[in-house]
Amino acid sequence: MKLPFKIIVLLIILSLTGVFIYQAYWLVSFYHSTSKQTDTNIENAIKNADHIELFMRADRLSEKENKQRVTGVKADIHGEVSYSTLFRKGEVNKTSHIVIKKTMRRDGATYENERIIQGNNLVNDSINIGKDQNSIDAMLRQMQQGLHSAIDINVEAINVRDFDSIMNGELKKYNLNIRHYTQVVNTKTHKVQSSSLPASIDTKTLKMYELKYDVQGAHAYQVYTEPTDGIILKQMTGILLTSFIILVILSVSFWYLIRTILKQKTLDEMKSDFTNNITHELKTPIAITYAATDALLNFNLIDNESKREKYLHICIEQLQRLSGLVEQILSMSMEQRKTFRLNMETISVKELADNLIEQHKIKADKPANFTLSVEPENLSVKTDRVHTYNILSNLLDNAVKYSLEKADVSISISYSNNEFFVEVSDKGIGIAPEKQTHIFDKFYRVPTGNLHDVKGFGLGLFYVRTLAERMGGSINVKSTLGKGSTFTFKLPQHGNE
Incomplete structure (x- = not known):
């Protein structure tokens, strides 16, 4: 059972959205856990710095008096x-x-x-x-607080400069290189006893960590650091970059998948339309030829010269039409083969164009006026005769086909800057701007509104573009809806032949 295309696209979008949301949630969670760990590291650095600074003061006193501690x-x-x-x-x-x-x-x-x-x-x-281990830590912490109670009051006050210096070393152990300042405050009176914090710094822009260091909790270190958000994001650079690349790859992959599905869906619809159209187009000349032949054989029309000639002409016209359809399909099949080769030769451009114009005057089902301009008149180019003939024939056929009551077609052929130019202009129905990018696609046909008698399979211009590119040239169109179109075929030349 095939799922509708809209459901497939919806499932793809939901899947991609789910991946984005999960990735964002994971990154946010990782950021918060990293931020929490950074705070823990800073708090541990403060505790360790306090411990080292405390015993540094005790050891300085021990140097003056024997066995003081x-x-x-x-x-x-x-x-x-x-x-x-x-x-x-x-x-x-x-x-x-x-x-x-x-x-x-x-x-x-x-x-x-x-x-x-x-x-x-x-x-x-x-x-x-x-x-548990926390009990031992608490025990050691209380020992440290007891020493503070004796040393800070009876021996020597805290030196915040020594503390900051020790803090630098402790922070580096955690790969943290951040600016920090220290204040020693009385938590009861909020009086600052000593500080390394410059007066010009606004503490609102800094992050504060507090450590109460005495038994009564009356005194504390207040360590101010620069915000750690930037440091955390810097630590996450590798993960963020990898996540971004993965999301880009997923987005591009999903976009390419949807684009491929859309193209396959469009191509499938075009093939279906082509099959229905070609079946009808092949059936019509066969049915007409069969009816004309049956009339000649079963209704004694062979002896009637005028009717016999009329029916035979009908058979020839329908067989030519059938041959043209088959030839176009075979040409498309041939140009896709790897063994496809161009037979390059020098041809007279005016001679080729005159023959095409005469054939299309006879073939046209409406009054057709062709104007030819070749500059210089004796211009010759090196190209594949058969495929160049088919390219120009397709352009002329479209110019006549998509004109209304009367076809006015202008053909301009010239040579400039080592390039062979052919412009085919008409005053027909024109092509809407949004349709012009698709007219060279395989099986694509521009909707013709009320012009229901226009036949085709969407292969002609695809064939023209493919052959032009195979020969190293290009084909483009300029068109205004309701005023006509101009197709320009360019083919590079190595010197004027």
Whole structure:
């Protein structure tokens, strides 16, 4: 069962639309996931920079005073692991320190205790940690926050320039090369304690990431970066380009498929029309010849000289018509063969044109007036006699056929710039502009409105164009609807023969 053409086109369009929508959805999803991963990478870079900057300050102090910071890890035979950091400042008899201790069993059971002490003040105690990696991260994070509480207040404030420098290195680990600025703020009072942010920059155009770094959450880093959209799109360049190429290939393929289907549909309709038309055209001369012959044989018309001559002329005319139809079809079949060869020879143009004009005057079914102009008069050209004859004959036949009550046909033949020109003009019905691009197509016939007696199969002008191109020439038309047409046949020559 054949699907209607409109349904096929609709299915193709729906398929292509579905591919476009899916591709767009996938690209948008990939963009969002990449954007989310970029944000995560920046947040991790801030955490790592905070960690490095914190211990850089602690180590600078350790260089001045012996054993100022001691960090240790212990494990016992029961599978318990403890992490501790001890920091002392000042005179020996005036001790201010932090002790952070966490314990986790190997079997996954975690009964943790954290104690953060500043002087004699207990800051935090008895915090339970979960069983997964996030618990360990949280444990280490809280250790880091405890160190901040001691170092930032009692030892040395945060240096945002050092932090920014460390951030550069951390961002490069994630292949992120973006401008960034840092502020240290009090989250309770919103007071900026230190900043590398230039006063001239509008923070509304930047993206802000915040990291609270102390136990109480009262202080935080606010890192401002340039928008990451451009960076993400740059990272997606390869995927976007590949997707675009795939979509273009799919679009062109679907367009070519629809175009091919349309051409095949049109060609199928033309072949069907040709078959019906040629069947009728072949049947008519056969039927007329059969009737005339039957009359001569069965109605004693052989002895009647006038009627006998009349019927014999009818038979000859119909057989000539039948021969012409068969010859045209055979010519089309021959020119498509790979073994097709042109027999080039030098011919007299005026002689050829005069013979054609005489034949078409006799053949015409209406009054026909032919005007011939050859410049120079003795012009000779090198061409294939038979096919040039057929080309000119088709042009003259169309000029007469598509004229109304009387045919006025003008033939102009000339030679210029090593080219042989033939122009055949008529004052017939003309061709609409939108039809002119199709008249040289195989089986195509221009609708003739009320002119129903015009016979043909849509092969003549296709034959003319094909043979003209085979001989290295060209054929084109200029026409105005209701005023007539001019066909120009050009054939290159190597010197004036």
